[in-house]
Amino acid sequence: MLELRDLHVYYGEIHALKGVSLSVSGGEIVALLGPNGAGKSTTVKTVSGLHAPRSGTIQLEGESLVGLPAHEIVNRGVAHVPEGRHIFNRLSVFENLEMGAYRRSDARIPDDLDRVFSLFPRLKERRAQVAGTLSGGEQQMLAIGRALMATPRVLLLDEPSMGLAPVLVEQIFETIADINRHGTTILLVEQNAAVALEVAHRGYVLETGSIVLAGTASDLIQNVDVRRAYLGE
Amino acid sequence: MDLQILVGIFPQVLLDGVSLGFMYALIALGYTMVYGVLEFINFAHSEIFIAGAFVGVEILLGLKSAGVLEHLPWVVLLLLVLLAAMLVSGLLAVLIERVAYRPLRAAPRLIPLISAIGVSFFLQDLIRLFESIWRNAFNLVYPTIDPLTVRFEITSTIDVPLKTLVVIVAALVMLFALQFIVKRTKLGKAIRAVAEDQPTASLMGVNVNRIISITFLIGGAMGGAAGVLFGVQYGLINPYTGFIPGLKAFTAAVLGGIGNIPGAMVGGLVLGVLEAFAASYLSLLTGGAFGAEYKDIFAFSILIVILIFRPRGLLGEIVRERT
Ligand SMILES: Nc1ncnc2c1ncn2[C@@H]1O[C@H](COP(=O)(O)OP(=O)(O)O)[C@@H](O)[C@H]1O
Ligand SMILES: [Mg+2]
Numbered sequence: 001m002l003e004l005r006d007l008h009v010y011y012g013e014i015h016a017l018k019g020v021s022l023s024v025s026g027g028e029i030v031a032l033l034g035p036n037g038a039g040k041s042t043t044v045k046t047v048s049g050l051h052a053p054r055s056g057t058i059q060l061e062g063e064s065l066v067g068l069p070a071h072e073i074v075n076r077g078v079a080h081v082p083e084g085r086h087i088f089n090r091l092s093v094f095e096n097l098e099m100g101a102y103r104r105s106d107a108r109i110p111d112d113l114d115r116v117f118s119l120f121p122r123l124k125e126r127r128a129q130v131a132g133t134l135s136g137g138e139q140q141m142l143a144i145g146r147a148l149m150a151t152p153r154v155l156l157l158d159e160p161s162m163g164l165a166p167v168l169v170e171q172i173f174e175t176i177a178d179i180n181r182h183g184t185t186i187l188l189v190e191q192n193a194a195v196a197l198e199v200a201h202r203g204y205v206l207e208t209g210s211i212v213l214a215g216t217a218s219d220l221i222q223n224v225d226v227r228r229a230y231l232g233e
Numbered sequence: 234m235d236l237q238i239l240v241g242i243f244p245q246v247l248l249d250g251v252s253l254g255f256m257y258a259l260i261a262l263g264y265t266m267v268y269g270v271l272e273f274i275n276f277a278h279s280e281i282f283i284a285g286a287f288v289g290v291e292i293l294l295g296l297k298s299a300g301v302l303e304h305l306p307w308v309v310l311l312l313l314v315l316l317a318a319m320l321v322s323g324l325l326a327v328l329i330e331r332v333a334y335r336p337l338r339a340a341p342r343l344i345p346l347i348s349a350i351g352v353s354f355f356l357q358d359l360i361r362l363f364e365s366i367w368r369n370a371f372n373l374v375y376p377t378i379d380p381l382t383v384r385f386e387i388t389s390t391i392d393v394p395l396k397t398l399v400v401i402v403a404a405l406v407m408l409f410a411l412q413f414i415v416k417r418t419k420l421g422k423a424i425r426a427v428a429e430d431q432p433t434a435s436l437m438g439v440n441v442n443r444i445i446s447i448t449f450l451i452g453g454a455m456g457g458a459a460g461v462l463f464g465v466q467y468g469l470i471n472p473y474t475g476f477i478p479g480l481k482a483f484t485a486a487v488l489g490g491i492g493n494i495p496g497a498m499v500g501g502l503v504l505g506v507l508e509a510f511a512a513s514y515l516s517l518l519t520g521g522a523f524g525a526e527y528k529d530i531f532a533f534s535i536l537i538v539i540l541i542f543r544p545r546g547l548l549g550e551i552v553r554e555r556t
Contacts, residue, residue: 003433048436050432050435051438069435069440069441070432070435070436070438071435071439071441074438075438079436080436082432082433082436084292085431086432086433087430088425088426088429088430088433088434090425090428090429091422091425091426091429095422097432098419099422099423099426099437100423100437100438100517102419102423102437102438102439103437105436146437147314150438192523
């Protein structure tokens with residue numbers, strides 16, 4: 001479904017991605033793990049068009065995404081929940097969700113809104129509230145709900161557990177698994193490998209811009225290196 | 234000092250202040266919208282404003298020399314001139330952004346500001362050049378549209394010309410239309426989203442550059458309309474006329490809370506009314522020691538005091554943000 005091949009991305013002189021290749025098949029949750037500064041965010045930002053790769057290819061179901069502006073890539077079926085959530089603080093919860101459906105004009109928008117509200121009942125309660133006043137967990141729910149309003153084929157999630165209490169993390173990841181069961185393919189970026197590998201089918205480990213390890217979730221959990229580096233053992 | 238005079242002229246002065254204030258408000262919208270979206274002060278906006286005034290005067294002078302000015306109903310005339318000025322000023326603003334600001338968007342803050350000042354000088358002299366070739370004139374006078382000079386007598390000491398009422402009504406209509414667009418439409422939501430977070434807005438499918446162009450279009454159009462109303466109200470314009478009202482409108486935008494649309498209206502009104510009162514009352518109250526020419530010092534002193542106590546402006550909001 002989503003295929004990255006030999007991706008090189010630079011920030012000026014900084015060589016942030018040094019030939020990253022990875023693939024996500026339809027229906028999968030694939031985890032992209034790695035320490036801070038490894039290039040995980042850069043990878044998903046390049047997929048969604050916020051950064052341009054210097055070389056390499058990105059294909060969604062065989063169609064190239066490279067060179068398309070970010071606002072066109074959403075149309076192709078890729079939604080991106082950015083690291084740090086980036087909800088629109090000054091818009092209401094409801095308006096944030098409407099922004100997620102910005103490129104749509106079909107009649108199914110109210111149904112999708114209902115679905116988001118049933119996934120996250122808290123958002124329904126707070127629909128008229130200014131989004132900047134939500135708690136961290138609610139903001140993460142809103143960021144995910146907003147992305148779902150684009151009815152993506154592939155959902156890019158960048159560190160959804162960041163800054164959340166363990167209970168909330170648990171809850172968010174259950175929802176992520178649920179979204180996936182309903183047919184959405186997910187590329188899940190996480191520093192928190194333990195939680196991510198619980199829901200993911202496969203995973204990749206990125207270090208300083210290169211993939212150093214790949215395998216099924218159970219392989220990666222078993223892998224001693226991963227245990228040592230990311231599970232704190 | 235005659236209390237009766239002071240009280241007697243009060244409504245008249247208030248009315249003058251309000252109409253001046255609405256004019257500032259309309260101009261201030263251009264500053265505030267662009268600032269709201271780009272956090273950038275478009276110093277060329279005073280020339281976008283005066284360009285609208287020139288479009289208006291050229292059309293009216295053209296109609297006059299064609300001998301049709303007297304035969305058209307004033308509403309038609311005014312709408313025609315307003316729409317033409319809004320179109321030209323709006324497109325001018327879009328063009329300026331495209332040519333002089335967009336290439337500098339990644340540059341440090343100061344750089345586009347310098348570019349804006351450059352554009353401002355360039356436009357002043359371009360208008361001057363055009364008018365000196367085309368009419369061999371520096372100052373242009375708006376032809377009088379007779380029905381607009383009809384005065385309505387409110388009391389024996391107070392009367393208002395129709396044009397003052399027209400300025401107020403036109404400004405109110407535009408301010409409310411704009412507020413509606415920004416708060417209630419999909420375009421407005423996109424503008425607010427871009428104002429807050431451009432990369433994330435683009436992730437939603439918003440074409441950020443297009444929204445920025447539309448913002449300049451709307452702000453420029455409001456400026457152009459203000460230009461025509463300025464010409465109709467005060468009559469005389471030249472290529473450098475935009476500077477002072479532009480500066481005051483910018484002040485009004487800051488006073489109201491820059492980036493805030495109702496703030497521009499409130500700021501404009503406060504400034505306009507202060508200025509009108511200073512102009513009429515300073516000399517009366519000080520026994521002639523300070524004349525009307527001190528009005529700006531008085532008005533701006535009060536502004537400084539207000540901003541000391543409310544540095545975000547009268548309606549500047551404080552948004553609680555958690556991360
Ligand atoms: N906007 C930027 N400008 C310059 N360097 C950046 C920028 N964003 C990220 N980097 C650098 O690129 C590398 C990868 O960053 P990032 O993709 O954010 O890592 P991760 O998401 O894995 O923590 C880091 O060395 C980081 O410092
Ligand atoms: Mg990151």
